[in-house]
Amino acid sequence: MPTFLEKLDQACETNRSLVCVGLDPEPSRMSVPDVLDFNRAIIDATADLVCAYKPNLSFYEALGIPGLQALEQTVRHIREVAPQVQLIADAKRGDGGPSAAAYARAMFEVWGVDAVTVNPWGGGETIQPFLEDETKGVYIWCRGSYASAADLQDLKVVSPKGKMPVYEHLARTSLDWNGKGNVGLVVGATVPEQLASVRSICPDAPLLIPGIGAQGGDLEASVRNGTDGRGRRAVINSSRGIIYASTGADFAEAARQATTRLREAINQTLEDEGKGWP
């Protein structure tokens, strides 16, 4: 079994892509009534263009049991048509003790995903149960894309590691948790300076970068500041910008075109940096 990072690197190489499509279905914006039909069409249209899919669990939970059934079938479909891509459950889980361990079992054994977003407010105990299997990994929510992330994450703290913003302290601390090489971080595309700072602290970590498209994040800066020294290890997410590129009957074809444009724009910046695909 490849490790968490080997699978991600392989997925990126195979499709020559750092694009992650966020599967965040909202029935009021979909031109087909069924979430599974919608997701299947998006997945089939983009499977050769992405390195990852990221269903945000909130959208499925908000639909009750039918939503969870749609998620289960979506996971199954991704495994069938795109077994090489990384499947990230955007669950923002965060708890301690047996609850944290149960969350990890739910994500990896029940849903069977490759990676989970976690909310680190509870510290190391929150994260540890997700790190036991080196084939699975986490993306720790480090510096959010939304404006209110600054309320807490940019505050300066004094710790044994020095005086620095909370998000930076978290990035430094994540290195201590990374014994099995399966810790990644989430940093928004809307905050390129913070992205550069996290990348300099964690030169090898995979960074999940949401905020492209609907939130107006800076794509070029995300690629330049968020990739590692080889121009890899950045998972650049767009959800609404892709899945609702059209809200008409041509939504899947429009999603393919939007994903292609995003992939090409990223790859052009990599080329410009001398870090294109071989």
Ligand SMILES: O=C(O)c1cc(=O)[nH]c(=O)n1[C@@H]1O[C@H](COP(=O)(O)O)[C@@H](O)[C@H]1O
């Ligand atoms: O963890 C995330 O993916 C995440 C963190 C963050 O700080 N900001 C953020 O937008 N996200 C998620 O990334 C996706 C962004 O969706 P769009 O704004 O529609 O592209 C949603 O699923 C968000 O929950």
